[in-house]
Structures are given as C-alpha cells and as structure tokens.
Amino acid sequence: MSVYTSRNKMGKKLLIHLLLIAGALVMIAPFVWMVLTSLKSLGESTQVPPVILPTKYQWENYTHIFEMLPFLDFYWNTVITTVAKVIGQVFLCSLAAYAFARIEFPGRNALFILFLTVLMVPGQVFLLPQFMIMKELGWLNTLTALIVPGLFSAFGTFLLRQFFMSLPKELEEAAKLDGCNHFQIYWRIMLPLSKPGLIALAIFVALWSWNDLMWPLIVNSTPDKMPLSAGLAYLTGEHTNLTNYPILMAGSVLAIWPMIIVFIFLQKHFVEGITLTGSK
Amino acid sequence: MNAMSSQLQPEMHAAVQPKTNKSLNRMKRSDWFWAYLMIAPTLIGLGVFYLWPIVQTIYLSFTKWGGFGKYKWAGLHNYELLLKDPNLWIALKNTLIYTVIAVPVGIAISIFIAVLLNQKIKGISIYRTLYFLPVVTMAAAVAMVWRWLYNADYGLINYLLGSIGIEGPRWISDPAIALYAVIIVAVWSSIGYNMVIFLAGLQGIPRSYYEAAEIDGAGPVRMFFKITLPLLTPSIFFVSITSLIGAFQVFDLIYLMLGSKMGNPATEQTQTMAYLFFTNGFESGNGGYAAAVAVVLLVMILIVTAIQMKLQKKWVHYD
Numbered sequence: 001m002s003v004y005t006s007r008n009k010m011g012k013k014l015l016i017h018l019l020l021i022a023g024a025l026v027m028i029a030p031f032v033w034m035v036l037t038s039l040k041s042l043g044e045s046t047q048v049p050p051v052i053l054p055t056k057y058q059w060e061n062y063t064h065i066f067e068m069l070p071f072l073d074f075y076w077n078t079v080i081t082t083v084a085k086v087i088g089q090v091f092l093c094s095l096a097a098y099a100f101a102r103i104e105f106p107g108r109n110a111l112f113i114l115f116l117t118v119l120m121v122p123g124q125v126f127l128l129p130q131f132m133i134m135k136e137l138g139w140l141n142t143l144t145a146l147i148v149p150g151l152f153s154a155f156g157t158f159l160l161r162q163f164f165m166s167l168p169k170e171l172e173e174a175a176k177l178d179g180c181n182h183f184q185i186y187w188r189i190m191l192p193l194s195k196p197g198l199i200a201l202a203i204f205v206a207l208w209s210w211n212d213l214m215w216p217l218i219v220n221s222t223p224d225k226m227p228l229s230a231g232l233a234y235l236t237g238e239h240t241n242l243t244n245y246p247i248l249m250a251g252s253v254l255a256i257w258p259m260i261i262v263f264i265f266l267q268k269h270f271v272e273g274i275t276l277t278g279s280k
Numbered sequence: 281m282n283a284m285s286s287q288l289q290p291e292m293h294a295a296v297q298p299k300t301n302k303s304l305n306r307m308k309r310s311d312w313f314w315a316y317l318m319i320a321p322t323l324i325g326l327g328v329f330y331l332w333p334i335v336q337t338i339y340l341s342f343t344k345w346g347g348f349g350k351y352k353w354a355g356l357h358n359y360e361l362l363l364k365d366p367n368l369w370i371a372l373k374n375t376l377i378y379t380v381i382a383v384p385v386g387i388a389i390s391i392f393i394a395v396l397l398n399q400k401i402k403g404i405s406i407y408r409t410l411y412f413l414p415v416v417t418m419a420a421a422v423a424m425v426w427r428w429l430y431n432a433d434y435g436l437i438n439y440l441l442g443s444i445g446i447e448g449p450r451w452i453s454d455p456a457i458a459l460y461a462v463i464i465v466a467v468w469s470s471i472g473y474n475m476v477i478f479l480a481g482l483q484g485i486p487r488s489y490y491e492a493a494e495i496d497g498a499g500p501v502r503m504f505f506k507i508t509l510p511l512l513t514p515s516i517f518f519v520s521i522t523s524l525i526g527a528f529q530v531f532d533l534i535y536l537m538l539g540s541k542m543g544n545p546a547t548e549q550t551q552t553m554a555y556l557f558f559t560n561g562f563e564s565g566n567g568g569y570a571a572a573v574a575v576v577l578l579v580m581i582l583i584v585t586a587i588q589m590k591l592q593k594k595w596v597h598y599d
Contacts, residue, residue: 013399013401016396016399016401017401019396020393020396020397020401020407023393023411024407024410024411026468027410027411027413027414027468027471027472028410028413030414030422030425030426030429031413031417031425033425033428033429033436034421034425037425037428045434046433046434047434048433048434048439049439050434050435050436050439092321092322092325093322095318095319095321095322096318096319096321096322096323098318099314099315099316099318099319100319103311103312103314103315103318104311105311105312105315105316106312108315111319111323114323114326114331115326117331117334118326118330118331120581120582120585121330121334121578122525122528122529122574122577122578122581123529124529124553124554124557124558124573124574124577125333125334125337125574125575125577125578126329126330126333126334126337127333127557127561127574128333128336128337128340128561128567128570128571128574129332129333129336129337129340130329130333131561131562132336132349133328133329133333135349148329149325149329149330151325152321152322152325152326152329152330153322153326154326154330157322181310181314182310182311182314182315182318183314183318186318207416210418211416211417211418211419213418213419213420213531213532213535213536214531214532214558217562218562228418228420229418229419229420230420232418232420232421232424233420233535233536236420236423236424236427236536236539245428248424249424249425249428252420252421252424252425253421255418255420255421256416256417256418256421259416259417259418260413260416260417262416263409263412263413263416264409267405267408267409267412270412270476271408271476271480274473274476274477274480275476275477275480
C-alpha cells in the first residue's frame with residue numbers, strides 16, 4: 001500500500017513537472033527566438049525553413065541600432081522618466097496615504113472617494129485633456145511631459161494606505177507623547193516600517209513607466225525625446241519602414257533586459273506587491 | 281488615539297475645561313493641518329491631471345473640432361455620428377469578443393498553473409520567474425517578436441504547423457484571424473500576473489480542509505471543485521474585475537501587432553474601442569468624437585463593474 005502510494009505520488013509529481021515545463025517553454029520560447037534572431041544575419045532571419053542557431057553570430061546588430069537611431073537617447077529618456085516617477089510617486093503617495101490611514105480630519109471620506117474615482121476611470125478618459133494641458137504648457141516633446149502626470153497616483157495612495165492601516169497604533173502614540181508632529185512620525189516611524197509596501201509600489205511604478213506606450217506616443221513625437229517603448233513602436237511604424245528583423249530584435253533585447261534583471265532580483269517583492277493589491 | 285481622547289477628556293476634566301479644550305483644539309487643528317498638507321500635493325496633481333480631465337472629456341464629447349485646436353459646442357452631434365459609424369460597431373464587437381475570450385481563458389489557465397505550483401514541488405521560484413517574464417516585458421518588444429513568429433512566409437509558427445501537415449493561416453493580415461492572434465499573445469502575457477494572485481489565494485486555504493476531505497475519500501478533482509474553487513472565489517473576483525477593465529481598454533498589442541490601417545487589411549476589422557479613441561483623437565484630430573468614444577468606454581466599464589459587484593454576492597465566498 002505505502003509503496004503504491006509513494007510511487008503514485010512520484011508519478012503525480014513527474015506529471016506536474018512535465019506540465020509546468022511544457023508551459024514554461026511556451027512562455028520563454030519567444031524570448032529565446034528574440035535573442036537568437038538578434039544575432040543572425042538578415043538573410044538567415046528570413047530563411048525557409050527557419051535556421052535555429054545563427055551560423056555566425058552577428059554581434060554588430062547591437063551596435064547598428066545605435067547608429068541607425070538615437071537609441072542612447074531612448075535609453076536616457078526611459079531611465080530618467082522611470083527614476084523620477086518612482087521617487088516622486090513613492091514619496092507623494094506615501095505622504096497622502098499616511099494622512100488617509102492615520103489622521104482623522106474633516107472631509108477624509110469625501111477626498112478618499114475622489115481618489116477612488118480616479119482609480120475606476122479608464123485611462124482614455126484623461127488622455128485628451130492631459131494632452132491639451134501639455135500643449136498649453138508648452139511641454140510637448142519634453143521629458144517633463146513624460147514625467148509630471150506620472151508623479152501623482154490614486155493607485156499608489158490606495159496601495160500604501162492599505163499598508164499603513166495594517167501597522168499597530170501604539171507606535172505613533174509613544175512618538176506623540178515625545179512631541180513628534182505627524183511629519184516626524186511619518187518620516188521616522190512609518191516609512192522605515194513600510195519598506196515592503198514602498199518597494200512594492202516602486203517596482204510597480206518602474207515597470208509601468210518603463211513599458212508605458214500610449215502616453216509617450218501622444219506627447220513626444222520627436223525621436224530624441226521618445227522613451228524605448230515608443231522608440232521601438234516608431235521603428236516598426238510607417239516612418240522607418242525598417243524590416244531588418246535581426247536589428248529590431250537586438251533593439252528589443254536591449255529595451256527589455258533591465259526590467260527582467262530587476263524582476264529576477266526583486267522577485268520576492270514583486271510577489272508581495274501583487275499579493276498586497278490582490279488581497280484587499 | 282486622538283479621536284478617542286478628544287471625545288473622553290472634556291467630561292473627565294470638566295473643572296479645568298477651558299484650558300484643556302484650548303490645547304485639545306490646538307492638537308486637533310495641528311492634526312488637520314498636517315493631514316491637508318500631506319495630501320495636498322497628490323490631491324492637486326490628481327485634480328489637475330485626472331479629476332478635471334474627467335469633467336473636460338465629458339464636456340469635449342459635446343463639442344465639434346475644427347482646425348488649430350478650435351472647438352465649439354455641438355450638442356449630441358458626436359453621439360449621433362457614433363451610432364451611425366460602422367467603425368464603432370466593429371470596435372464594440374471586437375472589444376467584446378476580446379474580453380469574452382481573453383478574460384475567462386486567461387483566468388482558467390492561470391488557476392490551473394497556480395494549482396500545479398501550489399503542490400510541494402521543487403523549483404517553484406524558477407517556474408514563477410519563467411511564467412512571469414512576459415509580464416515584465418514591454419508590449420513593443422513582445423509584439424515585435426510575435427509578429428515575427430506569426431509571419432506567414434518565414435515565421436516559426438507556420439513552419440512548425442507545416443511540419444505536422446497543417447497549413448498555417450496568415451495570422452495577422454487575415455481579418456478573420458488577426459483578433460484571435462492578438463488574444464493568444466494577450467493571454468500569454470497575462471498568465472504570470474494572475475497566477476501570482478491565485479497562488480497567494482491558494483496559500484491562504486488551510487491544509488486541514490484537504491486532509492479532512494482526504495479522510496472522507498474525496499479525489500483530487502472533487503477536492504478542487506468542492507474546496508479549492510469556492511475558497512478561491514475572492515481572488516477570482518478580483519482578477520476578473522481588473523482583467524475586464526484592462527480588456528475593455530486593450531490598445532498596445534492591437535496597435536503594435538497590426539500597425540496602421542493603411543498597411544494592413546486586417547487592422548480596420550480588428551480595431552477596438554481604445555484604438556478607435558486613439559486614431560480619432562490623436563491621428564485624425566477628431567477630439568470631440570474621440571471624447572465621445574471615451575465616455576462610451578467609461579459607461580461600459582461602470583455598467584459591467586456594477587453588474588459584477590451585484591453578482592458577486594451569488595458566487596464569491598468570503599469566510
């Protein structure tokens with residue numbers, strides 16, 4: 001009996017692994033293909049039947065993309081935008097979230113409902129007026145346009161409020177008796193205790209900022225002010241007529257690796273962040 | 281702490297009321313001062329860039345746009361045009377098809393994988409990483425590699441299909457197929473995210489339930505339907521709300537995989553609501569019309585979310 005069940009269990013585990021591996025292959029095959037194609041020559045990339053491994057690795061595809069396009073600018077724009085949004089949003093959202101979670105004040109519920117409204121409304125509803133504001137301010141085709149609207153977030157405030165509410169009340173009582181004001185309590189006690197929540201938000205903001213497409217497409221149409229996402233879209237669009245797939249794939253690999261590295265290293269925090277948003 | 285003491289203390293210290301009251305009021309005011317100060321930056325930002333634009337868009341949907349960014353009041357004109365526009369019906373149909381297929385299929389596959397990963401097996405974090413890769417990858421790169429894989433002439437997919445004797449379709453240029461080709465990619469790229477939420481939900485289910493069921497002689501399938509699925513309904517509810525809202529707004533993949541209306545015969549037949557909004561608002565300078573599309577999209581999302589909230593009482597189990 002016990003031999004039977006343990007063999008049965010092993011068989012079950014093997015089956016699970018086989019299913020998971022099959023699924024994982026489907027998940028990563030496009031990435032493998034991306035990397036392999038990025039190292040092929042143009043001829044090899046369109047050969048029938050397809051060549052799996054390049055006969056001669058064309059590393060120069062990775063330098064060509066910098067010669068053909070302001071790819072360094074794309075990078076710079078993406079990095080600056082992402083860093084600014086992460087720092088701005090984590091700071092501003094945590095400030096507002098602290099007040100919502102920890103201070104009682106007149107109008108708290110009404111203001112919070114306003115925040116929730118922003119959460120509920122689809123992005124397309126904001127875009128046209130946002131574009132008009134950017135135009136009015138003369139911010140089109142500047143990094144400011146990419147950054148400023150992204151500094152404020154109802155989602156971030158909501159996420160961190162959930163987090164702050166889960167912390168025990170006794171913490172701030174002691175600080176209050178010592179004469180700390182709310183900013184000091186927030187800065188010295190709450191923030192250090194909320195690292196998991198802050199990191200989770202930072203990762204979300206970084207990911208969305210890095211990959212965001214529609215907004216950059218709308219506000220920045222000159223190539224040297226585009227981030228990577230819009231730059232890659234531009235590459236395949238009508239403007240360039242580029243059909244050199246190996247070089248396109250090299251560009252894609254260059255655009256995605258930083259977020260993949262961030263994800264691999266901060267996997268635990270990613271999972272925590274998603275759990276945090278999904279559990280409440 | 282503050283609220284409590286301010287309620288209790290006036291009665292307790294009736295004798296010294298004047299002085300205490302003053303200092304309490306001062307404390308309360310200082311609380312309020314800090315609260316408003318801390319909320320102000322985000323509130324102002326959201327007000328200018330998000331709340332006011334909601335009002336603006338609704339207003340703009342009743343205007344007609346001319347050259348040089350000029351617009352004037354036009355009443356229901358845009359909505360009348362919208363009802364007559366064949367593109368609206370194509371976009372509505374596609375958005376609904378996309379939602380009805382991508383959301384449930386995505387949820388079902390993610391639950392299946394999450395259940396597999398919830399067993400005691402080795403390498404969970406490796407699997408999780410691999411399944412999550414598409415989530416962290418930008419749509420522009422994802423779309424590009426899939427376009428290449430889908431290529432009818434030298435794409436890998438049709439080659440593989442051909443090698444087992446199936447003639448692959450023209451995935452992204454055949455109007456009858458293109459939407460489904462996009463849905464496959466959308467599901468592929470959403471699995472990792474949903475899976476993590478389901479995995480967290482599964483880990484909240486006490487082991488003892490399964491042990492009890494095992495003693496009663498329940499098999500794995502029965503356990504899944506009698507224990508796992510009911511207790512997972514809060515996660516399923518959350519994922520279905522967020523993915524529905526996301527599906528209604530699908531844009532990136534459609535725009536990137538199909539390209540402009542000029543180049544690809546499938547694009548017009550595959551456009552969605554968000555695509556219709558984008559082309560009108562930012563490519564043909566038809567702002568009032570685009571605003572009307574956005575308002576329709578908003579109303580659709582509100583209705584569907586409200587229905588889901590109502591229905592949840594019937595199928596979501598909180599314990």
